[in-house]
Amino acid sequence: MSDDLERAVAAYREATREEPSDRGVERLELALRRPPRRRSMAVYVLPMAAALLVGSAWGSGALSRWFGGHGEDVVVPAAPQPSFATVPMPVPLPASVASEVPSALPVAPRSVPPRPAPAAAPRDLDALYRQAHDAQFTAHDPKAALTAWDRYLAHADPSARLLLEARYNRALTLRDLGRTAEARAALQPFAEGDYGAYRRDDAARILQGLP
Amino acid sequence: MMLALVSSAPQLLTSDPPSRRGSEADLVRRTVAGEHDALLTLYRTHQHRVRAFARRVLGHEGAADDLLHELFLHLPRTLANYRGEAPLGSFLVGVAARCAQHHVRSSVRRRRAEGEAARQPPPSSRTPERDLERQQLAARLAEALDHLPLDQRIAFVMCEVEERTSVEVAALLGERDGTIRGRLHLAKKKLREALATKEQP
Numbered sequence A: 001m002s003d004d005l006e007r008a009v010a011a012y013r014e015a016t017r018e019e020p021s022d023r024g025v026e027r028l029e030l031a032l033r034r035p036p037r038r039r040s041m042a043v044y045v046l047p048m049a050a051a052l053l054v055g056s057a058w059g060s061g062a063l064s065r066w067f068g069g070h071g072e073d074v075v076v077p078a079a080p081q082p083s084f085a086t087v088p089m090p091v092p093l094p095a096s097v098a099s100e101v102p103s104a105l106p107v108a109p110r111s112v113p114p115r116p117a118p119a120a121a122p123r124d125l126d127a128l129y130r131q132a133h134d135a136q137f138t139a140h141d142p143k144a145a146l147t148a149w150d151r152y153l154a155h156a157d158p159s160a161r162l163l164l165e166a167r168y169n170r171a172l173t174l175r176d177l178g179r180t181a182e183a184r185a186a187l188q189p190f191a192e193g194d195y196g197a198y199r200r201d202d203a204a205r206i207l208q209g210l211p
Numbered sequence B: 001m002m003l004a005l006v007s008s009a010p011q012l013l014t015s016d017p018p019s020r021r022g023s024e025a026d027l028v029r030r031t032v033a034g035e036h037d038a039l040l041t042l043y044r045t046h047q048h049r050v051r052a053f054a055r056r057v058l059g060h061e062g063a064a065d066d067l068l069h070e071l072f073l074h075l076p077r078t079l080a081n082y083r084g085e086a087p088l089g090s091f092l093v094g095v096a097a098r099c100a101q102h103h104v105r106s107s108v109r110r111r112r113a114e115g116e117a118a119r120q121p122p123p124s125s126r127t128p129e130r131d132l133e134r135q136q137l138a139a140r141l142a143e144a145l146d147h148l149p150l151d152q153r154i155a156f157v158m159c160e161v162e163e164r165t166s167v168e169v170a171a172l173l174g175e176r177d178g179t180i181r182g183r184l185h186l187a188k189k190k191l192r193e194a195l196a197t198k199e200q201p
Helices: A003-015 A025-034 A041-060 A062-066 A096-103 A121-138 A142-155 A163-176 A180-191 A200-209 B010-014 B019-033 B036-056 B061-073 B075-079 B088-114 B129-145 B148-159 B167-173 B177-199
Strands: none
Touching: A003 B129, A003 B148, A003 B177, A025 B036, A025 B061, A041 B167, A062 A142, A121 A142, A121 A163, A142 A163, A163 A180, A180 A200, A180 B075, A200 B061, B019 B036, B019 B075, B036 B075, B036 B088, B061 B075, B061 B088, B088 B148, B088 B167, B129 B148, B129 B177, B148 B167, B148 B177, B167 B177
């Protein structure tokens, strides 16, 4: 190896050397404490049971009676809207987002007490996460990403697998949108170690760079 | 010459002292059985080496943290296939190398998002001139490494930066020794050119 490369490797090795530490232990402990996500037997059994029921009903002609028709004009009920579009957000949203979101969401009647959004099934939650992640890192559309992250966080319960990642990425979108004060508030807990070492240094560095 | 290409005997793969291997084998068994304490002990023992490797391969601290976290979160399942052929630390680095592919794209995006400074090795608080020169050298190499294909970067980091033999790296990655040597040769050729180019005024 040439002298230059050899010297560069030695310098690089030294600069990137790591000492034993507890960095990341809290994050790992937190993740280990979360209950394992096991698929309930219902996931497999219910669709099979539904298929059997519909099949036998179709064969016996009961299906058309259920829908009040005569067999030929069976009306298939429309698929329900995704649950996130019909439930109120349980977390307070920043004013500017809150002003945008309600126009897309039906307003709950005043007589109905607000209830928190039900936690989405892990697979749905992963899909929401993927949407938000794609909006942020593939489409580079911070506005869409922020809406998607808020949607994910509204449906994620405190033990959600990617909760911290979502919060952190949401903070980055706030920064990308120039909403510095909100970004600062969102990054502060990371920088102060509220979540252990997870993103502590990154958040601190970004905070330093904020105007 | 720090070249690690020399074909060395495979016994290098089992260079840990027997007592440590004994206790580590117990930790491995307990981790596979789902004992979190054992897993955390393994994490505390090995995380710095795996993280250093991940940083060198991904060029981003946050991405390295994610890889490390994911690797250890799935460790009970991964270790079910561990037969003690290599020291555990090296085995884990091999696993990290195989996981790196999934983290490269995100590390590139995040580096762009967070600014290029994130990939540079952290500057030392000591700043005599010699240190400064070493930091600059390290930074130039870090930048040149970013332009290597991942497989060449992994081969270079494992062989040259972390001083493993090509035989050991081949065993850890499940590749042939010749393949690793070839990647290393190409990596060094490109890095030499990159460093020479940067030196010109």
